[in-house]
Amino acid sequence: MRRRKRSGDRDRKRTCGQRPRTISISLPDRGQTTQDFAIGIGVFLLSIAFVFSYIPSLTTPFASPTGDAETAQADRIADRLVHNISDSTGRNEIDGEQFVDTYVEDDDDENVTALGLRVTDDTVFDHVSVRLETLNGTVLEEEDKGKLVVETTTYDGQSAASSARVITINDSENFELKEEYDDESAYRLVVRVW
Incomplete structure (x- = not known):
């Protein structure tokens, strides 16, 4: 009687070059998530808003209220x-x-x-x-x-x-x-x- 080949047997016989490659990433090495993107954009927008609100106060001492x-x-x-x-x-x-x-x-x-x-x-x-x-x-x-x-x-x-x-x-x-x-x-x- 012949033994049937199972799918598991077939994977065992593959060489390293034939196996699909999977990468295991630990938590510190993971890619950017939605939360990271949201925090980064939030910090960027706050810094832009601060710069635009601060620029008029830089020119205030040089602007004269008289015409x-x-x-x-x-x-x-x-x-x-x-x-x-x-x-x-x-x-x-x-x-x-x-x-x-x-x-x-x-x-x-x-x-x-x-x-x-x-x-x-x-x-x-x-x-x-x-x-x-x-x-x-x-x-x-x-x-x-x-x-x-x-x-x-x-x-x-x-x-x-x-x-x-x-x-x-x-x-x-x-x-x-x-x-x-x-x-x-x-x-x-x-x-x-x-």
């Missing part, structure tokens, strides 16, 4: 002031007495219109502060008249467009800066618009 119109207006007012009250003897040398007479002492709207600002009746449309300062930022004071500041609205450090001119001040009989500013070689005329 180009305010910057141009501050520059125009500074130019007009230096031109109107400068002495003919030197460049950017202003007449301190004329500055006080024209802008500081007048409490009416004439000083506002002299600055070239828009005004109707009792309403001033532009917020402007003009200061004569030392180069380190201290507001100048005249012996008799006090601080050399012209303001349509009080400036309290809010965001403003500013323009500055380096000037010298011509003293006269009716205008004399306090003695503490005698050592200064130059001053700043600072115009702020907001």
Whole structure:
């Protein structure tokens, strides 16, 4: 009697080259699963969202809340002031007495219109502060008249467009800066618009 060949016998007689190859992978060596993919994509999307939300804060200190119109207006007012009250003897040398007479002492709207600002009746449309300062930022004071500041609205450090001119001040009989500013070689005329 002949023995029947079973399928198991046939596999035993195969050589190594004929057997199907199977690979056994342990848990640490396995391929990517759905959970791995989901975690990787989640981390990637969170990092992209963080970058896009952080980029605007990088440029915030350099962006000005005031527009180009305010910057141009501050520059125009500074130019007009230096031109109107400068002495003919030197460049950017202003007449301190004329500055006080024209802008500081007048409490009416004439000083506002002299600055070239828009005004109707009792309403001033532009917020402007003009200061004569030392180069380190201290507001100048005249012996008799006090601080050399012209303001349509009080400036309290809010965001403003500013323009500055380096000037010298011509003293006269009716205008004399306090003695503490005698050592200064130059001053700043600072115009702020907001």
